[in-house]
Amino acid sequence: MKINEIFYSLQGEGARVGEASIFIRLTGCDLTCGFCDTEFLSGKEMSNADLLTHIQRWPGRWIVWTGGEPTLQLTAETVEFFKLNGYQQAVETNGNNTPPSGLDWVVCSPKVAEHVLAKHFPNGVDELRYARHSGQPDVPRPSITAKRYFLSPLFKGNRPDQENIKHCTTLCLQNPQWKLSLQTHELTGIL
Numbered sequence: 001m002k003i004n005e006i007f008y009s010l011q012g013e014g015a016r017v018g019e020a021s022i023f024i025r026l027t028g029c030d031l032t033c034g035f036c037d038t039e040f041l042s043g044k045e046m047s048n049a050d051l052l053t054h055i056q057r058w059p060g061r062w063i064v065w066t067g068g069e070p071t072l073q074l075t076a077e078t079v080e081f082f083k084l085n086g087y088q089q090a091v092e093t094n095g096n097n098t099p100p101s102g103l104d105w106v107v108c109s110p111k112v113a114e115h116v117l118a119k120h121f122p123n124g125v126d127e128l129r130y131a132r133h134s135g136q137p138d139v140p141r142p143s144i145t146a147k148r149y150f151l152s153p154l155f156k157g158n159r160p161d162q163e164n165i166k167h168c169t170t171l172c173l174q175n176p177q178w179k180l181s182l183q184t185h186e187l188t189g190i191l
Contacts, residue, residue, distance in 0.1 A: 001026060001045070001046060001048075001051075001073045001078070002011065002026065002027040002028065002043040002044065002045055002046075002073065003024060003025070003027065003043050003044060003045075003046045003076070004025040004026060004027045004042060004043040004067070004068065004105050004172055005023075005025045005043075006022070006023065006025070006051070006054055006055065006075075007022075007023050008020070008021070008023070008055075008058040008060060008070065008171065009021065009023060009190055010190060011064065012060075012122060012183055012190070013129065013150075013152060013166070013181045013182065013183050014107060014127050014129050014148070014150055014181050015126070015147075015148045015150075016062075016090070016105065017181070019062060020060040020062065021057070021060055021062040021063070021064045021089065021090075022055045022058055022063050022064070022087075023063075023064045023066055023186050024055075024063060024064070024065055024066070024070075025046070025066050025067055025068065026043075026065065026067045026068050026069075026072070026073045026074065027042065027043030027067070027068055027071070027073075028067065028068045028069065028072050028095070029067055029068040029069040029072070029094070030069050030072060030094075030096055031037070034067045034134060037156070037167075040118060043173070047122070048078055048081045048082070052081075052082070052085055054147070056122065057185045061086060061087055061136070061178075062087070062088050062089070062090065063082055063087050063088070063090070064089075064090045064091075064092060065089065065090070065091045065092070066091075067092075067093045069093065069094055069097070070077075070091055070092070070093060070099075070163035071091065071093050071096075071097035071098070071099050071100070071189050072074065072097065074091065074099070074100055074103045075100050076100040076102055078099050078100075079101070079102040079103055080102055083102060088104040089102075089103050089104050089105070090103065090104060090106070090107060091103050091105075091106055091107065092107045092112065093106070093107070093108055093109070094108075094109060094110065094111040094112065095108045095109070095110040095111060095112045095116060095117045095120060095121070096111070096112045096116060096120070097120060098120040098121070099140055105126045105127070106121075106125040106126050106127070107126065107127040107128075107129060108121065108126070108127070108128055108129070108144075108146075109128075109129045109130070109152070110124045110130060110140075114142065114143035114144075116141040117142070117143050117144050118144055121144045121175035122144075124144050124146055124147075125144060126146065126147045126150050127144050127147065127148045127149075127150065128140075128142055128144070128146040128148070128150065129150040129151075129152050129181055129189050130151055130152065130156070131152050131154050132151050132152065132154065132164065132167070132168050133153070133154045133161070133164045134163045134164050134166075134167040136167075138171070138173045139151065139171050139174075139178055140157060143176050148179065149178045149179065150178065150180070150181035151168040151171055151172060151178050151179070151180060151181065152168070152180075152181045152182070152183065153165045153167070153168040153182065164177075165180075165182070168180055
């Protein structure tokens with residue numbers, strides 16, 4: 001796989017916020033989102049064995065496969081390799097591809113049409129996390145089910161946008177199925 005970066009930190013948003021996690025950012029994405037804050041074009045090839053050697057120095061046992069778009073490279077064989085080595089694994093995907101089997105937690109932050117989500121996630125996901133701004137008047141109407149539903153206010157770069165936060169807060173109060181997910185890693189300045 002082509003790896004952009006690997007780091008150990010706390011999960012910054014969503015249902016697992018605050019949990020120690022090993023983030024493995026894979027190179028490449030199949031979409032171009034104007035608000036994306038991630039450099040994911042560069043990277044180096046690493047085998048599963050190389051990755052395992054690299055991450056074993058950290059005590060955390062959760063891997064978060066992220067990107068770019070991790071489903072372009074992540075395979076069921078890789079997931080199984082790390083599972084056999086004692087790791088739980090989450091993926092953070094844009095919804096444009098079906099993730100491999102064997103994952104412990106699937107986070108979808110949709111960047112595609114709802115019919116595409118229905119095609120790739122017929123059994124739902126663990127977590128849906130929609131980015132929202134104040135110009136979007138209502139909560140999403142997802143075509144798939146999730147264990148948890150989140151609205152994530154768009155930031156201005158790495159700074160909170162108070163108008164977007166206020167708007168998402170109001171939407172969550174009016175629609176209690178939805179929870180607010182702030183980018184705490186940006187707010188606290190942790191990687």
